[in-house]
Each structure stands twice: as C-alpha cells, then as structure tokens.
Amino acid sequence: MTRSSLTQLEARDGFIPRHIGPSDTEQAAMLSTLGYATRAALIDAVVPANIRRKDQLDLGQFVEPLPEEAALAKLKGIASKNKVMKSVIGQGYYGTHTPKVVLRNIFENPAWYTAYTPYQPEISQGRLEAILNFQQVITDLTGMSIANASMLDEATAAAEAMTLIQRVGKSGSKVFYVADDVLPQTREVIETRSQPLGIEVKTVAAGKVGELADSCFGVLLQYPGVNGDVRDYSAAVEKLHAAGAMVVVAADLLSLTMLTPPGEWGADVVVGNSQRFGVPLGFGGPHAGYMATKDEYKRSMPGRLVGVTVDAQGNQAYRLALQTREQHIRREKATSNICTAQVLLAVMASMYAVYHGPAGLTAIARRVHRQTAILAAALAQLGFEFANASFFDTLTVKTERAAELHAAAEERGINLRKIDAKHVGLSLDETITREDIEALYAVFASTVQGAAAIDIDALDAQVADQYPAALARSSAFLTHPTFHRYHAEHEMLRYLRALADKDLALDRTMIPLGSCTMKLNATSEMIPVTWPEFSNIHPFAPEDQTVGYREMIAQLEAMLCAATGYAAVSLQPNAGSQGEYAGLLVIKKYHESRGEGHRNVCLIPSSAHGTNPASASMVGMQVVVTACDENGNVDLEDLKKKAEQHSANLACVMVTYPSTHGVFEEGIKELCEIVHNHGGQVYVDGANMNALVGLAAPGVFGGDVSHLNLHKTFCIPHGGGGPGVGPIGVGAHLAKFLPNQLSTGYRRDESGIGAVSAAAYGSASILPISWMYIAMMGAEGLTAATEVAILNANYIARRLAPHYPVLYTGHDGLVAHECIIDLRPLQDKTGISNEDVAKRLMDFGFHAPTMSFPVPGTLMIEPTESESKAELDRFIEAMITIHAEIAKVERGEYDKMDNPLKGAPHTAEVVTADDWKHTYSREVAAFPVASLRKKKYWPPVGRADNVYGDRNLFCGCAPIEDYE
Template sequence: MTRTSLTQLEARDGFIPRHIGPSDAEQAAMLSVLGYQSRAALIDAVVPANIRRKDKLDLGQFFDPLPEQAALAKLKSIASQNKVMKSMIGQGYYGTYTPPVILRNIFENPAWYTAYTPYQPEISQGRLEAILNFQQVITDLTGMGIANASMLDEGTAAAEAMTLIQRVGKSASKVFYVADDVLPQTLEVVQTRALPIGVEVRTIAAADIENLQETCFGVLLQYPGVNGDVRDYRNACEKLHAMGAMVVVAADLLALTVLSPPGEWGADVVVGNSQRFGVPLGFGGPHAGYLATRDDYKRSMAGRLAGVTVDAQGNKAFRLALQTREQHIRREKATSNICTAQVLLAVMASMYAIYHGPKGLEQIARRVHRYTGILAASLQSLGYQLVNDTYFDTLTVITDQAEEIHRIAYENGVNLRRIDARHVGLSLDETTGRDEIALLAKIFGDAAGKQANVDFDSLDSDAQDAFPAALSRTSAYLTHPTFHRYHAEHEMLRYLRSLADKDLALDRTMIPLGSCTMKLNSTSEMIPVTWPEFSNIHPFAPEDQTVGYREMIGQLEAMLCAVTGYAGVSLQPNAGSQGEYAGLLIIKKYHESRGEGHRNICLIPSSAHGTNPASASMVGMQVVVTACDENGNVDLADLKKKAEQHSANLACVMVTYPSTHGVFEEGIKELCEIVHAHGGQVYVDGANMNALVGVAGPGLFGGDVSHLNLHKTFCIPHGGGGPGVGPVAVGAHLVPFLPNQASTGYQRAGENTEQGIGAVSAAPYGSASILPISWMYIAMMGAEGLTAATETAILNANYIARRLAPHYPVLYTGHDGLVAHECIIDLRPLQDKTGISNEDVAKRLMDFGFHAPTMSFPVPGTLMIEPTESESKVELDRFIEAMITIHAEIVKVERGEYDRMDNPLKGAPHTAEVVTADDWKHSYSREVAAFPVPSLRKRKYWPPVGRADNVYGDRNLFCGCAPIEDYE
C-alpha cells in the first residue's frame, strides 16, 4: 500500500471538484470521444490563438483557491466590519421581519432560487402561481386594473412609467414634472433615463401640483412623500387630466392598507417597491419593484406578465402572457430593454401578504401609524416642531440641533435621516416597538436638554389618524381565498412545498439553456446572503457602518477587472439589461466629452440578443444591422462597409463573444480594429463570458466596455426569473463615466461626479446583498478553478454536440467541427419531413424530467444547448439519452409508425392524470408516454399540466389569482 505523505494529508479540501461536475476520469472519457488527449489540447483547438491570454489569470490575493470554510471565515471577517444599527432612515427602505417559514422555504430553498424564468410554463406552474399572487397583491393595494410580474426597483419602475405614459398619452409635450417630495434616488434614475430620449424633467413643489399651468405629458407624485406628508391629490389629478397630462404615483404598499389607493383618486400608473413585505434591507437590493396601470395599457406595459390559460385537456394553467411585448422579439422597436424581473423577491413579498392576510397587514400598518402618532406627540411635548402635520410612518423634525441629534442617535445605535442642518427625518416600520419609541424620545429629549417620558396609555388614547379623513381606505383588498387560507405555519409550509413540487429547478435536473448558463449555485456561496451584517444594512447608512460591504465590493470589482481585462467596474446595474444600458450611456458620454456628441450610430449583428437593439434605442442611438455569413459569424465585409458608410457618426458596435451562435469567431480582433479606425467604441456583450474566464478577456482583445451577468457566469442564481446583477466593466478611458449617485453622495473613489452618467438603479450598489455569492465563487475557485471551469464548460458542450450530431445537425461550428460553450441543433429538416417542431421536442423533454434548451434563438426552429461546467458526465449522458430517444420517436413519425398528429411528441407533456385516466385514446402506449426510458421508473417528475394554450391565454387575458370558483 502506497504511503500518503503528510503534505498530501494536509492538502486543502478544495471547492473546485465540488463545483466542476465531471471527474478527471469522466473528462478523459469525453475527450476520447472528441479525439483529444487533454483539455488543454481541446482549448487550443477551440479558442483562437490571437485572443488567448498571454499570462495566467492574476487574481492577486485570491489567486490560490480558498477552501469553503476558509472562504466563509474570510468573508465573515470582512462582514464583521459592518455595523448593524437600527436604521430609521426610511427613504423607501424599511426594517421588516421575514417570516421564518418564508426565509427557510423560499429564500434559502434551492427549489425556488435555482429555477429559471418560466418560459416553459408546464414545468413552472408553482412559481407562476406565486407571481400571479404578487400581481393580485399589487392590483388590490393600488386599486389599478393590472400589474406586472415585478420590476427591478422603485427608481427604474418610475422611469418605465414615465416612458409608458409618454407612449400611450395624447400630449405632444416633452416635459415631465416630478414633485419635490419624490424619493431623491428615484428622481435621479428618472433624470438619467429621460436625458437621452429628449424628455425634460422639471421638479415642482408638491403643494403646487394643483396649480400647475405649464403643459406637460405627465407628473410623478410620491404617496406618502419622502418627508412624510400624505397629500390629497384628487383635485390635482382632475386638473392634470383636463390638461392632457397623465399621473404616475409612487406609493408605499404598507400605507395602502389604510390609505385610499391611487387608483381610486386618479392615478394612471402606480409604482413602488415591495421591500417592506418581508424582504431584508440588503444594502439596497435585490427588492421587487412593481408597476401597475389601467387595464387599457396592458399591451404597452413594460416587463413580464403572468396570466391564466388552459392546457391541452382544458384544465386551468398559468403562463407568461403577451410575450410578443418582450424586447427580444421587438428589438429596436421595443418599448423597454427589460428581459428579467425580481421573481424570487416578488414571491417572498406575495407570500408575506398571504401569510399575514389583509387583517394582519392592516394590523401592522395601524401599529406603525399609531407608534408614529405617539412619537409625534412626544416630540412636540419636548418643544419640537414637525414639518408635516399629516403622515403615515415618517416625521420630519425642525431643529437647530440636527447634528447633536444625529450624534446622540448614533451613540444609541440608531440611524436617522440626514436632510440638512435644520431638519431631521425618521421613519418607523414593522420592527418598531415601545422600546424604540422610548429611545427616540430620549434621543431628542437629550438633545433638547429635557427629560423624555412617553406615557403610552395616555398618548394612545389621544391618538387620531394623521392623514385626511377623505384618504382613509374604505375599499376591500386581498379578498381572494388565497389570502385567507394560509395563516397557520403548517398550512403555509405545505402550500410552499406544493408549489415547489410543481416546478423543475436545478435541484432536480440540469437546465441546458443556451445563453443562460444555469450552473451550480453552491450552498457555501449562498450562506452569507442571510448574515445580518449583509442583510440588515440600509443602503444610505453612514459610510463608517458599511466598511465591510465596501471592502467586499471593492475586492469583487478588482476580481472582475482581472477576469475581463478592463480597468474599472460598476456593480450598480441590477440586471444585464441595465448593464447594457449603462454601457451605452457611458459610450455616449465619452463621445460627448470629446465634442463628438453627434456620434449616434450603433452597429449590431443580425444574430444579437434583442436587448442589444432595445438598449441602443433607449439611449437615443440609431441601430444599423450588420449581416452574418452562412456560418453564423459577423460578416466582416458588411460590417466594414457600414462602418465606412457611417464613419462620421459611428458611436459603437455591439457584439456578443463567443457569438450568439456558440462559436469563437476568428475575426473578433479585426472587428475591433475596424470600428476603432472609424472612431467607434466596441461593446462586447458579456452574456457568454462563461466561455472566456481565465482563457481570454474582452478588455484584452479589443473591447472597450462590457456588461457581465453575475447570475450566469458568476453563480448568482436565477431565482425563477430574477434577481440578477449586470455590472458594467470598462477600459481606462471610460472609467470616469461610470455611474454615480449624486442624490445619496455616492461616487466612485477619486472620480469626478460630474463626469459619471448618473444613477441607473435606485441603490448605489444595486443588488448589493447578493454580491457575496460571486465573491465566494471566485475566492473558492481561484485562478486555477475559474480557468478549469471555462475549459470544462467548453468540453461539456462539445461532448454533447458530438454525441448528438449523428441525430441532429449542429448548425454552427468552428475549426474541426468544434463549438464554444453551447451548441445549436437544427430541428428544421426533421420538421419539414414530419411536422415535429422544436416546441414538440421541448415539451417531450418534460416527460423525461428535463427543462428544454433555449428555443428558436438565435435561429428559429432550433434548440440551443448549454450544459455548463457543473454537470457531470452522468447527467450529460442522461440528457443525451433523452434526446436520442426523442429522435427515434421522430423517426417513427417519419416512417409512419406514429401518426403525424397523434404521437408522443405532439401529446407531450403527459400528466399523471392523463396517463392514469380510464380513457386512453392515443395510438402509442401509456408506457411510452410516461416512461420512455427505464430510469424514469425510479425517478419520475410529473408535469402538473398539459401543454399550455398560448393563444387562448392572450385572447382571454386574466392576470390575477385564479377564479374563486376554482377554490370552492
């Protein structure tokens, strides 16, 4: 027996083999199929030599991988530098209690957080029902006709509302007014969004809205205002509508349980966020924003919308509705570039509403309001004046002792809102109790040199509602049975389990989606997200309380710079679409700084993802489409021709690399040189970064700016369709133009705020609380592991492509028939012969327990497969077996052994109800339907519904909780 040395025994318990699915032996077997001796040899054949890194990836202190426990300990030491204080800053962010049953069974549950966007509705029924619940909560509380499946945050929701009313309204004006008590971070995001599309944003005193005489297309109001005022805007809305203007209201959901909803007093669109419905502060995100509007505007509304339809058997089913509104179909004609939502957080907020029910929510709201009234009376008894005599949960205090009050509050572990030298703001929330009220009174009493004594019983008996009686809510809300059934924890636990059981997520199976990179979201990466040092920090807390957060963020920025080859990174964009938007704004600002603001032409290959042209349109650029050759590569001759044609006005090119077709194009460096020669910038879309990390970097082969998808390449889970993070990375010449947030005092260290593009998200660091996931991933993988992950992703993709090639044509390949990290299989020849479509194959895969690959993108009639590095050979072979079996079924259709309309593919997916019914009308057997391969007898997922009827769902649009008769 060979003796093991002490050094070997001391070897670290590494994370790398836990993240990378195939073992060394499995990799050797796959390489043998491909005809390569080593992974390195395969990479040499796949990746063009002229873009390869000259040196190894340098991650500095994180070059060597950390074991899981060491990484957790290091991050914990960083997090411990944060000070977790009682934040009463308000300004759109509040303390809240996440019910433990929701924390454990949604937020910390991989069945929920590893799911993908519900584009395949039959295997997404659980989260679709939860999204419908969220939409119902929003429509009920706002009093509007329809709400979408969530927005990225309140600021971007307000910006989308502004563009919505400009589209659907009748006014020709380009002026948009914002009340001066709108959240300052919201105003800044609106200003950023308005500038490139020629909208003039003007602020107006909230008290003067009713007397507004100037022509405008819309007004944005806050309800209640940032300083606490609860204003009656009914007359103002009537006058604005008479002038041809429309009204957007940013409203607090908890307040709407006791205040008259905006939909009842004239709002055309209502926006906000649902953070205080059980979602931790998280230094600003992720939180589910919302957007609700009149039913008349449902087809113009941005974002996703869940709806009700029927399946093939006529049973109720859920699906995403009106999908033709989405940007990847409408491209440069899109009204928004949003291609995601905040599903996981929207689900949490909806379940918070379900768990408490309407009575529980009102009780929380009335308790918060009562405490606010008691505190107001206490402060007034100490001699303080209040700016606002109406309020729900927020007070603004007039004082000459502002700094002294903040100092004493800080010493007592409390953060108050800093307004100016003569005003202090404070907001109460669900976590406020009698102890906090007594402490606040003492803080203000000490500053005034007076003894504070809060007589709760006396003050309670005297307390009255501190908002106009006309604004007291009288309408019912959350009347649906769903909001009355699950108040007991056992019932809620089982409800959550029942929903999760209906879905397919990464905890059950690989999700081989091309362009989406559904990889392992390890437990060690997820654990820090719920640490109080990360989850309980207000985004506008003083800097000395966020030292650890900013250190972690700075290290992550440095990691991403090293990986990409760029000089600077901003983590503010909270989705890939927002990263794209920020990157194009940066390019635009750069050209303007050089006196070349006329440059507005954006070249985009015809194969690009739809967010590219949508984003370009949103920043005021003109899209010029360039051709692709027969191999799917950018046609360099056509690109050069159009670059020369538009040389004087060329702003940039947007190109995805490796290509959207899953190929490392040989001409990428030449493409960069062509565009640079004509004064343009090169935007490299980072969607396919999982094929580059450690092997090549866009900033090294000619890119000027890229967005990255941390929810793809860097292990933040997809959450059923969000959250995501889409940081923007830039070359040194563009660093000064990275986004800032002037309204909160945030700016990049050493940079000039004036040069930055302005805020693109409501929080300075976007979805900050999930950044530890990517930090942990990179720290545990190190340079060696990140490179190995890329190489293994490429190996896995080529193994699948080679194994499937005899059965399905692989549409685009590079040298030696190799692909990058994903491959496209062409179903069109088989469809021409048999009538079997890629959709039929996608639905049949559900019977095998698999989520379908990406359908019809970038080529109609195809499937794009990306296995990622996290899938073992066993799982790859299971998928390959399913695909080969499906091909054999298609061949039977071709030979006439199966009817062209009555076959296992057209009948898929097969539910347990269908398979076990007494009446079986199909020509193929029940066994073929349910157990097409033997392994399914031991491990079977049953789709909960049959094939969803998309046409019926759009023609009979219904986007709330299922009809009550379904529950009777």
C-alpha cells in the first residue's frame, strides 16, 4: 500500500476541488484540445501581461484555505459575538415566524435559490406562478389594480414611486413632500435620489397634509406612521388630487388585513416591505419591497411584472411582461436602472400568505393588535401617556426616563425603539407571547413605585380596537383558491414540490448564461444564513449586540479590497444596479469636493450593460456613447476624441472588464490614462470579475470605482432573480465619499453620500455566503477558480467553433470567461433564430445561454469554473446536435416552419398526444440524444406567446375556473 503523508491526507478535506468542477485529469484533456501544456500557459496567452498581478492575493488570515467544517466553526465563533435579543424596535422591521415548510422547501432548497431570472418562461413556470401569487397578495392587500414582481426594499421602492408619479403626473412642480412620520431611512434614500434629479424634498406634518398650500407634484404618507398613528387621509388625498398632486403611500402589509387599504381612499401608488410575511430580520435584508399602482400607470412602473399568456398549444403560461428589461432597451432614456429584484424573498412572502390564507393572516394581525391594545391599557394604568392616539401595533410612550427604560429593557433581553430623551417606541409582532407582554410591562413598571402586576385577561375583556372605526377594512382579499387550498402542511409541501418540478435551476443542470456567472452555491456557504445569530438581528439593534456582524462585514470588506485592489468597500448597495448608482454618486461627490461639480459627462461604450447608461442618467449625468471596433474592443480613437471634446465636463467613463464581448482588451490601461488625463474617473463595471480574481485587479490597472456582483463572482445565489448584493470598491481618494445612513446613526465619514438602501449594510444576512466562499478557497483557490473559468470557456468556444462562429476573440483565437456564438449567418440561410436554439435547448434539459446581448442574434455562453468536463461535454453535444438539425433545415430535409427547433420546446402532452402532425418524429422531439432516455426534464408548457401576453395583459392569479 502506498503511504500518504498527513499533509496529503489533510488536503483531501479541502473545499477547492469541491467548487472547481474539472479534475486535474479533465483539465489536462481540455488544455490539450486548446494546444496548451499547462493552465499557466493558457492564462499567459489570454490575460494581457500589462495588467497581470505580480503578487498573490493578500487575504491576511484567509490566505490559506479553510476546510468546510473549520470555516463554519470560525464563522460560528464570530456570529456568537452577536446578541440575539427580542427587538420591538419596529421602524419597518419585525420579528416573524418563517413557516418551517417554507424554510425547508424554499429558503433552504437549491431548486429555488439557485434558479436564474425567469427570462426563459417555459422552464420557469413554477417560480413565475409563485411571483404571480406575490403580485396578487400585494394588489389585494393594498386595494390597487396592479403590482410588480418585487422591489429591492421599502426605501428604494418609495424613491422609485416618487419618480414614477413625477413622470405620469400632470403637475409641473419639482417639489415632493414627505410626511413627518415616514420611516427615517425611507426619507434619507428619497433625499439621496432626489438631489441629482433637481427634486426638492420638503416635510409636512402628517396631521396637516390636507392643509398644504404649496404647489407640489406628490406627497409620501406612511400608513400607519412610524410612531404608530393610524390616520384617515381620504379627505386630504381628495384635496391633493384637486390641486394636481399625486399620492404615494408606504403601507404595512399585515395591518392592511384590518385597515382600509390605501387604494380605497385614493392612493396613486402604494409601496412597502413584505419582510414581516415570514422573512427573517437578517440585520436589514434581503427583503422584498413592493410597489402597486393604478392600471393606467402599468407601462411606467419600474421593475418586473409577471403576466399570463398562452403557449403554442393554447394552454395557459406565465411570463415576464411589458418592461421586463427596460433598461437594456431604453438605456439612458430608461426610467429605472433596476435589474435584480428580490425574487426568492418575494416567493417566501407569497407562500407565507398562501400557507396562512386570508383568515390566518387576519388572525395574526388581530392578535398583534390585541396584544398592543392590552399593553397600552396596562401602561396607561401605570400613568404613562402616548404620543399616538391610535395604533395598529406601535406605541410611542412619553417619558422623562427614556434612558432608564432602555437599560431596564436590555436587562430583560428586549430592545425598545430609541427616539429621543422623552419618548420610547415599541412595535409588537407575531412572535410576541404573553410572557413578552409581561416582560415589557415589567420594564415600564420598574420605573413606577408600587406598580401592580399585569392582568392580561382582565385587560383583554376591557379594551377595544384602537384605530378609527371608519378605517376598519370591509373589503375581501385573497379570495382566489390558491390562498385557500394549501393550509395543511401536506398540501403545502406538495404544492411547493410541484412548482419546483416545473423549473430548471442549478440543482438540475448547467446554466450557461454569459454575463451572469451561474456558479456553485455551496451548501456550506448557505448554512450560516439561517443561524439565529445572523437571521434574528434587527438592523437598528444597538452596536454592542452586533459586534459579530460588523466583524464579519469588516473581514469581507478586506477580502474584497484584496481581490479588487481598491482601498475601501461599501456593502450597502443591495443590487448591482444600486452599486452602479452609488459608485457614480461617489464620483459626482468627489468632483464637487474639488469645485468641479460641473463635470457631468459619462462616456459609455456601445457594448455596455444597459444598467450603465440608466444609472448615469439617474445621477444626472449626460451619457456620451463611444464606439466599439470590429473585434468588440472599445474604439480608443473614438474614446480619445470624445474625451477631448468633453474634457472640461468629463466626469467618468463606465467600462466593463473583461469586455461585455468576452475579451480581455489590450488597451484597458491606455483607456484609463486617457480619461484620467482629461480629469475624469474610471468606473470599471465588475460584472465580469469572475475572470479577474487573483489574476488582475481593477484598482491596480487604473480603475477608481467598481461595483461587484456578489451574486455572481462571490457565490451568493441568484434566487430566481434576486437577492443580489452590489458593493462598491473605491480608490483611497474616494473612500471618504462612501455611503452613510445618518438617519439611523451609521456614519462612515461626514463627506459620504446619503443612503442608497434602507439598511446600513444592505442585504447583510447573505454576506456570510461570500465570506465562507473566500475563506474556504483562500488565495490559491480563488485564483484557480478564475483560471478554470477561463479554461472552461475556451474549451467550449474551441469545440463549438467548427459549428458556430465565435464572434469576438483575442490572441490565438482565445476568449476570456465567456464567448459569443453568432447565429445570424445560420438564420439568414434557414430562418432559424437564436430564440429557436434557446427553446430547443430546453428539450435537452438545458437553460439557454444569454440571448441577443450584447449583440442581437447571438448567444453568449459562460460555463464558470464549477462545471465538470462531463457537463460541458453534455452541453457541447446538445449544441452540435442542434447544429445538425439546423443543417437539415438548410438542406431541405426539415421544413423551414415545421422542424424540431420551431416546434420547441416539446411538452410531454404534445409528444404523447394521439394526433402528431409534425414531419419530424416524436423521438427526435423528445429524445434528440440517447442520454435523455434515462434522465429527462419535460418543459411544462410549450413556447410562450409574448405578443398575446402583452396585448391581453393579465397580472393576477389565473381565473378560478382553471382550478375547478
């Protein structure tokens, strides 16, 4: 027997070979196909020498990779420094119980969390139905006509609503009023968003909204207010409408089971947060925000919208409707830069509503209100008075002993809301028990001499509801059968399984999407997300209770600085688009600090991701498009010409690297020098960072700012279209401008920009995923991951090149981490489009590559480092087989309109039907390669009819007769 050293045996415990798909032997075979002896030789040929790192990643204590169990133990030690308290702070965040059937079968289930955005509807029917349920919950509870498929959080949803009503309203005013009882973090994000757009934000007392004399285009109201008040705004809204203003209402969803919905008293847009519908606090996120509005504004609404259509056989199907990718189409004319939503969290919230149903939700709301009324009565008996005369779940208590009350509460493991020296606040939620009420009472009783014990049952018999009788809800909600069928756990379990079975996610197959980096989301990375020390922390908890969170966050920031070469990182932006926005605001603030606030021109190559020009427009910059050459590179002569032309006003350039065309451009350092020579800053879009980590760093080769997509390169799952995290890294000269959140006491630097999301650390609860990934990979593993991602992409490109032209290549015909194959020559000959190929891939059990981006008529393929050679070969076999089918169309062996590609995808119902009218066989339709006979995914619907869906827009749960 061969004797192994302890070091060799220990290496087998490592995570690196678990994350990287191809073995050493498989890598050698792929390198042989490419004509390179080693991986290092390939990387030397692909990555320009002038940007290569000269040193190893400096990850400090994480240079050496940790085994999975060791990494979990280390992170557990950090998490244990957090104190999990009973937080009744409220302010938009509440304790909640995630139904265990939802926790296990959605939140912890890779069938849900590894799925991609449902741009290919035929293989996304399960999650599209779940999101449609979310839309139905929101429209029903708010009393509005239509809702979108989630927003990033309540604060950004309110800011989007502000710009929505400015667009669709008839007022010429630039003034927007915010009631004085709106959530402070919401107001701060609105102020951040309004300033670049020239919108003046003013404050109005909530009780005097109906007395506004000034002209304004809109008003934001909170319902109920942050301090608890439940106000009847119907008369005030009527006056505002008469004066030409529109009304946005930020509403608490649970309260709307008992209170008259804003849609019934005149709101134009309703926004909010669905967090308390079963989504853990998570130190502030991720949680699905929502937006609902009137039917006439549906084409102006930001974000995604799920609609009902029919498939090729006339059966019902779901799809993303209308403005699905508005920012890609309209670019700098886009009204929003939103790309990522919060799909996974919206699905959880929708299933919380499905599981409880209208009666269950109302019972939860009534219990919360009843508990609050009992506590209020008890505190009144102690002599306490309240700043709010009415309430749903929140009390603002007047006191001269606020500090003493906070100390007494913390001694009992409770956090009250800190308001000022003469007020404390508390908000009850579904997790509150009788024991909690007794403990809260004891806190206040501790400051009163001779206080009697609380008698909950006696108070319960005495107290009445504590909101205006005129605001009691009378309209029905959630009447659809979906919200009445699945209250038994067996039924719910099977419903969730049935939906998951309709979808393709990474738990079934490779998802070869270019620009999207669908890589392994390892189980060890996911486990800490559900630890109470991370999931049950309120975002506004005192700092001494969040020591572990802030330690983990600081370590992750340092890791990301090492990977990017930047001096500082902010994790506040909760999506890539928000990272772009924050980065551009930082650049804007930098120029203003130097007396050059006039610099407002942003150069953007024509190949850029659509959110780039949309983000630039949102910060008030003028977009100037620069050309790309025939090889897909930025045309440096055109860029130089436009930099000179706009030299006096040049703010920045936004460039993606490697390029959106999948190439390492040789001239990137020259590009940076050109822009810097004209006084501009360089924004390097980090969407393709998976091709750089360990090999090159944007902060070293010339970048000043980059956003990163932690849901791409750093392993946070895509979640069916969200959550994402889009932190920004900046050079030392920009560090002091990173975002604050002054409204909640988070201050990085006095010079920093305002908040860009509702929580100081954005989607904090999913940051442990990236921490675990980096800790388990170490410097060597991260670099190896990048190199194998490049190897895998080049292997696919080389194998497919004889069948499909690879559109852009660099030295020796090599690509970066992704490649674009050109279907246009084949389409010209045969009429077969890239969409036909995308749909046919579904019959092989594959999600399609990225369609028509950045070049119409193409497919962009990115395999990532996590896919094994066997899976790459399976995909290559599918693509070569499809090419052979296209060749048969070209030769006339298949009809141009009746062929396996035009008929795809083929459902089981179609293949097994008695009537088969196609000129190709059922076998070709269902089993184009032999391996599918043993393992077959059946698309649940045929090709979705997009035109029908938009012409007959319907965005709620399917008609009741479909369930009968």
